[in-house]
Amino acid sequence: AQKITQTQPGMFVQEKEAVTLDCTYDTSDQSYGLFWYKQPSSGEMIFLIYQGSYDEQNATEGRYSLNFQKARKSANLVISASQLGDSAMYFCAMREGTPGGGADGLTFGKGTHLIIQP
Amino acid sequence: DGGITQSPKYLFRKEGQNVTLSCEQNLNHDAMYWYRQDPGQGLRLIYYSQIVNDFQKGDIAEGYSVSREKKESFPLTVTSAQKNPTAFYLCASSIDVWLAGGPRLQYFGAGTRLSVL
Numbered sequence: 162a163q164k165i166t167q168t169q170p171g172m173f174v175q176e177k178e179a180v181t182l183d184c185t186y187d188t189s190d191q192s193y194g195l196f197w198y199k200q201p202s203s204g205e206m207i208f209l210i211y212q213g214s215y216d217e218q219n220a221t222e223g224r225y226s227l228n229f230q231k232a233r234k235s236a237n238l239v240i241s242a243s244q245l246g247d248s249a250m251y252f253c254a255m256r257e258g259t260p261g262g263g264a265d266g267l268t269f270g271k272g273t274h275l276i277i278q279p
Numbered sequence: 280d281g282g283i284t285q286s287p288k289y290l291f292r293k294e295g296q297n298v299t300l301s302c303e304q305n306l307n308h309d310a311m312y313w314y315r316q317d318p319g320q321g322l323r324l325i326y327y328s329q330i331v332n333d334f335q336k337g338d339i340a341e342g343y344s345v346s347r348e349k350k351e352s353f354p355l356t357v358t359s360a361q362k363n364p365t366a367f368y369l370c371a372s373s374i375d376v377w378l379a380g381g382p383r384l385q386y387f388g389a390g391t392r393l394s395v396l
Contacts, residue, residue, distance in 0.1 A: 165321070194382050204367060206322075206387035213382065252321055256383070265329065265373070266312055266337050267385060269321030 164188065165253050165270035173276050174243050181228070182238040182273045184253030190214075193257045195236040196267065197227065200250040209251075212236055248277045281306045285370050285388035291396050292357065292364055300355045300391045302370035309374065311353035312385065315339060316367040325368075328353055357393065365394050 166185045174180045186195065197209040212220045212227045220227040228237040240247055251274075254267040283304045292298045304311065310329050314322035324337030328347040342361025347353055353372075357364045371385040 196382070196384075198387075204369075204390045204392075206369060206371075208384055208386070211382040211384065254322075265310060265383065266314075266324035266327050267322070269314075269323070271319070271321045 163270075164268045165255055167253055167270035167273050169273045170271075171274040171276070173278055176245060176277050176279050177242055180240045180243050180247075180275065182240075182251050182253075182275065184236045184238065184270060186234050186236060186253070186255050188234075188255065188257050190257045193255055195227070195229070196254040196256070197225070197236075197238045198252045198254060199247075200252060200272070202249070206252075210238065243277050245277050245279060248275060250274050283370055283372055283386055283388035285368075285391050287391060288389070290391055290393045292393060293396050295359045297356055297358050298364075298393070300357070300368055300370075300393070302353045302355065302388060303351055304353075304370075304372045304386075304388075305351060306372055306386065307350075308372035308386075309350065310372060310383075311347070312371040312373075313337075313343070313345065313353070313355045314369045314371065316369060316390075322369060325355065367392050 164187050193214045195212045199207045210220050210222045210225045210227050212229045219229050224241045226239045250272045252272045253270045286301045312327040313325040316322045323339050325343050326345045328334035334345050334347050344356045368391045370388045373383045373385045
């Protein structure tokens with residue numbers, strides 16, 4: 162079973178609209194972290210936002226917010242007031258395990274290709 | 280400026296040849312990682328290293344090898360045993376994994392695109 166599921170392969174959104182990118186995850190760990198990265202056509206991975214499993218508040222970073230619903234195991238990314246420069250691939254990722262122990266690599270979803278139209 | 284440098288940007292491999300991808304970081308991070316990305320797919324973990332002279336296999340280590348002789352460097356060798364090496368390879372690093380708490384955010388290099396001739 163996939164650990165990170167992103168169900169939207171591609172999305173077209175009008176500039177200045179808000180957009181929600183879906184992410185569901187699967188883990189039996191109590192301690193885990195969820196990340197969103199942006200990958201423009203150049204290929205670099207740009208960190209956007211992080212949510213820890215014990216964080217009670219939804220994370221926010223500028224125009225980005227993470228809608229964290231722990232019981233549903235979902236961590237959707239919300240981009241407010243989208244801009245043309247937001248066009249890119251967006252990846253949801255998870256790190257499992259307790260701090261200081263265990264594997265530390267990230268597990269990524271397959272991504273959502275977001276295109277902002279003028 | 281601190282960051283992660285991957286070289287070369289493009290690399291071509293001949294049949295039966297081993298090739299080495301370079302990854303250098305000046306962020307003073309203890310942990311380093313190698314990921315592979317196929318077209319239209321997410322990243323998959325190849326190898327990671329939490330400390331100098333130690334490394335562990337990730338999900339798709341077969342056909343790859345690594346070394347970690349210096350804190351700053353984590354080269355990846357794609358061996359002839361890797362039958363489908365064409366992909367985009369990304370190196371990342373993060374702070375000491377033994378510190379409690381925090382996201383241990385991974386910072387990525389710009390990647391190397393490997394193709395087979």
